[in-house]
Amino acid sequence: MFKSNCTIGIVGGGAMGAGIAQVAAIAGHTVFVYDVCEATLQKAVAGWQNSLNKLAEKNKLSKQHAIEILNRLLIKNNLADLSESQLIIEAVVEDIQVKQTLFTQLEKVVAPDCVLASNTSSLSIASIASACNNPQRVLGIHFFNPAILMPLVEIIPGIATDENCWQACRTLINSWGKTTVITKDTPGFIVNRIARSYYGESIRIYEEGIADFATIDWALKTFGGFKMGPFELMDFIGNDVNYKVTETVWQQFFYEPRFKPSLTQKRLYEAHFFGRKSGRGYYNYQDNAAMPLPNKNETLGKEICNRVLCMLINEAIDAYYLKLATKEDLEIAMEKGVNYPKGLLMWADEIGLPHVLHTLQSLYNDYGEDRYRPSILLKRMVAANQNFYEKSFWHKK
Numbered sequence: 001m002f003k004s005n006c007t008i009g010i011v012g013g014g015a016m017g018a019g020i021a022q023v024a025a026i027a028g029h030t031v032f033v034y035d036v037c038e039a040t041l042q043k044a045v046a047g048w049q050n051s052l053n054k055l056a057e058k059n060k061l062s063k064q065h066a067i068e069i070l071n072r073l074l075i076k077n078n079l080a081d082l083s084e085s086q087l088i089i090e091a092v093v094e095d096i097q098v099k100q101t102l103f104t105q106l107e108k109v110v111a112p113d114c115v116l117a118s119n120t121s122s123l124s125i126a127s128i129a130s131a132c133n134n135p136q137r138v139l140g141i142h143f144f145n146p147a148i149l150m151p152l153v154e155i156i157p158g159i160a161t162d163e164n165c166w167q168a169c170r171t172l173i174n175s176w177g178k179t180t181v182i183t184k185d186t187p188g189f190i191v192n193r194i195a196r197s198y199y200g201e202s203i204r205i206y207e208e209g210i211a212d213f214a215t216i217d218w219a220l221k222t223f224g225g226f227k228m229g230p231f232e233l234m235d236f237i238g239n240d241v242n243y244k245v246t247e248t249v250w251q252q253f254f255y256e257p258r259f260k261p262s263l264t265q266k267r268l269y270e271a272h273f274f275g276r277k278s279g280r281g282y283y284n285y286q287d288n289a290a291m292p293l294p295n296k297n298e299t300l301g302k303e304i305c306n307r308v309l310c311m312l313i314n315e316a317i318d319a320y321y322l323k324l325a326t327k328e329d330l331e332i333a334m335e336k337g338v339n340y341p342k343g344l345l346m347w348a349d350e351i352g353l354p355h356v357l358h359t360l361q362s363l364y365n366d367y368g369e370d371r372y373r374p375s376i377l378l379k380r381m382v383a384a385n386q387n388f389y390e391k392s393f394w395h396k397k
């Protein structure tokens with residue numbers, strides 16, 4: 001469907017749009033980039049120059065190649081200038097009305113066979129596509145931040161998307177060196193849905209006074225092998241972004257208790273304690289501020305890690321039960337989208353499904369809250385003495 005040298009259009013030249021444009025240009029495409037804000041486009045150009053120069057300095061590409069890539073990245077001042085694109089990826093603000101208006105406008109300027117994709121993190125593809133006369137050519141292509149470094153891309157067919165269209169997009173994005181997974185059009189798709197427990201349960205542990213931020217971060221890194229603790233990670237992502245994703249996923253799942261946001265993070269968001277970028281978040285990043293030390297109590301650390309991990313595993317099992325994606329794609333998504341040390345279903349096998357069920361049932365009995373209810377699939381698999389993988393497959397990855 002797509003020629004290897006086809007033209008790609010990007011709408012929105014902010015953090016994500018600029019990154020996706022660079023990925024496509026490195027893959028050999030001519031890329032048209034449009035944004036309503038001139039200053040953003042200038043910033044994008046400076047960012048490409050800087051990034052490509054660095055790659056040339058590190059001998060990852062020749063200077064000539066860097067210049068060729070830069071020459072393929074073309075700033076456009078009108079949406080109509082994107083008319084020759086065969087694929088347009090939209091990365092404008094996360095607002096359904098803005099996106100729907102944009103897609104209606106795009107349909108008026110592009111060819112009938114141009115594919116229209118959204119990089120939305122949490123909005124419904126069906127809803128975005130409903131603004132188009134031809135929703136068959138609309139889908140989600142969700143890159144992770146920074147797009148140039150993160151290998152995962154979630155491909156999200158909407159309810160009306162033509163299969164040839166999303167298959168062609170998958171092939172194209174794979175040819176850009178990315179790893180694609182296919183997911184259903186449900187809130188948060190794979191990664192932003194399953195990863196909610198990593199943040200939510202950790203905040204809950206803090207709110208109950210069981211441990212402070214530093215101790216919880218230490219516990220998950222030490223006993224879980226996670227590269228960043230949940231509070232470090234939320235401060236890195238930005239509490240504005242992370243809080244909004246949590247709130248959207250919760251609301252769109254009809255106020256599902258498992259995704260309920262916390263007042264702790266809402267207050268940080270309201271106070272503009274966004275994390276690293278604002279100098280304050282869960283931690284204080286201002287000059288001379290001392291980082292708090294964890295309480296390295298092994299028993300406490302293991303308990304914290306187990307509680308958060310079992311919540312994550314339960315979410316992954318439920319996603320699998322509800323056919324959000326294949327088992328393989330669920331595992332790849334968490335390993336490559338958020339750098340988890342291993343797939344959660346494999347992890348479930350390793351620590352034992354009966355242990356995961358027991359942990360959740362204990363929490364459920366203690367608290368009497370729906371957020372701790374075990375997935376029906378977990379219960380059935382334990383009753384049938386099943387695992388997700390053959391034992392011989394464990395540790396092979």
Ligand SMILES: NC(=O)c1ccc[n+]([C@@H]2O[C@H](COP(=O)([O-])OP(=O)(O)OC[C@H]3O[C@@H](n4cnc5c(N)ncnc54)[C@H](O)[C@@H]3O)[C@@H](O)[C@H]2O)c1
Nearest residue numbers: 012014015016017035036037040091092093094120121145
């Ligand atoms: N930042 C992330 O970590 C991340 C990760 C994955 C997906 N996303 C999604 O990608 C999209 C963009 O996010 P971002 O972080 O790059 O935002 P951003 O704020 O950095 O950039 C958005 C850009 O869109 C432009 N814009 C707004 N309305 C426009 C319009 N009608 N036409 C053209 N340009 C318009 C703005 O001027 C701005 O430059 C969002 O849907 C977001 O949910 C973000």
